[in-house]
Amino acid sequence: MTTPIADSTSRTERILAYMVAGVVGLSILAFIAMLIGTATGVGDNDGFSQGVWPFVITLPLFGLPIGFILLIGLLVVNGIRRGREAKAKRP
DSSP states (O other): OOOHHHHHSOHHHHHHHHHHHHHHHHHHHHHHHHHHHHHTTTTTTSGGGSTTHHHHHHHHHHHHHHHHHHHHHHHHHHHHHHHHHHHHHOO
16 A cells, blocks of 8 residues: 555656765765774875775765756756646546
């Protein structure tokens, strides 16, 4: 049995919402990891250029703009769906 809320949201909207949450959440975690790494002294003696740190440093640089673009896409898809629903309810 599905709820009316589940019926009104499309699969595309759910996928976009999870992608936004995942990309932005991962970017924020990478930013927090950089802060903790800096506080613990990883940056001393060029420590950020080794291991996984280059990926952790560049992840927010790409992840946050991608998350913003996905959020705009989610808003557009949601607006189109709501417009169609409103048009279908008119007599």
